[in-house]
Amino acid sequence: MDATSRPPSLAGLRRTYEGAPLTEGDLAPDPVTQFTIWFGEALDAGLPEPNAMILATCSAGGLPTARTVLLKGYDEHGFVFYTNYESRKGRDLRENPRASLLFPWHPIRRQVRVEGTVTRLAREESAAYFRSRPYGSRIGAWASRQSAVVGSRQELDARYAELAARWPEDPPVPDFWGGFRVAPVEMEFWQGQISRMHDRLRYRRAGGGWVVERLAP
Template identity: 85%
Template structure:
């Protein structure tokens, strides 16, 4: 590799992190309430996509993959997102119904990590959300065989046009599309601090409740 083709240096990307201390006494008794508080603060801080999260899955053969999707709902039962069941993530979850979520709220020096089992939400819930989407997104769900190889952009656009002509008003809900709920077994709240002495507090499910543990940074 000659000098002109060297990748840019990472030295200029070094930074320090400084946030308010995160103490055990600051936390809610359950992780969903704590997430709600932090999510509200992320929204108030003006983050462009506070509900964007990285979803990591793993095939039965142990091959991991990750991608960014949007959180579409959460409550005491878990975190919901929607996708094509025949996509790469859908195939992984059929083989190995566990996932990890990561909310990377860089500008406020925070992140939240979730690990747990994954279940499909009810067909009625998926249909209700599908009906709430813009028409173009509904057609897009039909047009895209998510994760499959496409011959060209023109092929994809032609398929979209055909389906829009077939259903000019309201397409049916696809049977290959719907929601998943990640049911947390543990959740970690990370708050950046100076000198890499970050605060990491984890909720771990134990019996019918939660144990809170501090992790080394």
């Protein structure tokens, strides 16, 4: 391996994490309320796309994969995102309806992890969101056979142009597109601390309520 092909040194990427302590007494009684507090603080801190989250899925054969998607809504029932149902994540969730989400709020030395079961949104809810999207995004949902191999960029652009000509104003809602909801069974709130002694507090579903546990960093 010559000098130009060697991987760069990672020594300069060391970080010291310092944040206000996170104690059990700081937490809201349920994880969705706690998420709302932290999400508001991420917004106030000016983080770029604080609703970006890493979605991890696993196929029926046990092959994991992860990608970044955008949170489009949440409430006490779970966290919502939209996608092509025939995409890789869509197929994974059809075969194995469980997922993990991660919100990586590095600038404020926090992250939130969600694990839960996944269900499709009702068709009416997905359709209402689809119609609220910009026109270009609606055409794009039709044009992209998400996760399928594409012969060229020109092929993709030609399909977009064809569909835009077919529906110059109001494309219909695709039957292969819609929302998923991740209903949490576990949520962890991570707050960075010095000397890698981070605070990790986890809500775990137990019966009809939540148990809070501290995890070793």
